[in-house]
Amino acid sequence: xxxxxxxxxxxxxxxxxxxxxxxxxxxxxxxxxxxxxxxxxxxxxxxxxxxxxxxxxxxxxxxxxxxxxxxxxxxxxxxxxxxxxxxxxxxxxxxxxxxxxxxxxxxxxxxxxxxxxxxxxxxxxxxxxxxx
Numbered sequence: 001x002x003x004x005x006x007x008x009x010x011x012x013x014x015x016x017x018x019x020x021x022x023x024x025x026x027x028x029x030x031x032x033x034x035x036x037x038x039x040x041x042x043x044x045x046x047x048x049x050x051x052x053x054x055x056x057x058x059x060x061x062x063x064x065x066x067x068x069x070x071x072x073x074x075x076x077x078x079x080x081x082x083x084x085x086x087x088x089x090x091x092x093x094x095x096x097x098x099x100x101x102x103x104x105x106x107x108x109x110x111x112x113x114x115x116x117x118x119x120x121x122x123x124x125x126x127x128x129x130x131x132x
Contacts, residue, residue: 004087023056044126049119053112063105072099090116
């Protein structure tokens with residue numbers, strides 16, 4: 001089965017927008033790993049997009065962009081996605097996120113009632129990932 005996911009480590013965030021009803025994290029360059037059925041190698045891509053959390057409760061201070069993500073967790077009800085975000089993502093329920101950021105930026109921590117990815121334009125191919 002083909003699958004794609006955003007690799008959080010190294011993905012670039014250029015803006016974090018918070019309004020009472022919505023938290024929008026804009027990835028100017030989200031790193032995407034694609035796996036194709038029958039292929040030994042994975043491929044590396046990048047694409048811009050937004051991770052959107054509805055009815056957010058923010059913990060602490062929101063970071064100022066631009067900043068590079070170093071990893072983190074996305075909690076989707078009973079599942080925790082560590083250091084990645086599955087593509088596509090559109091879920092409701094007990095949602096949370098905790099993103100580690102570079103350069104001593106504060107950790108981005110929030111909870112909400114729904115989460116989704118809104119990807120923009122077309123993914124751009126970078127290279128094959130070979131296990132040497």
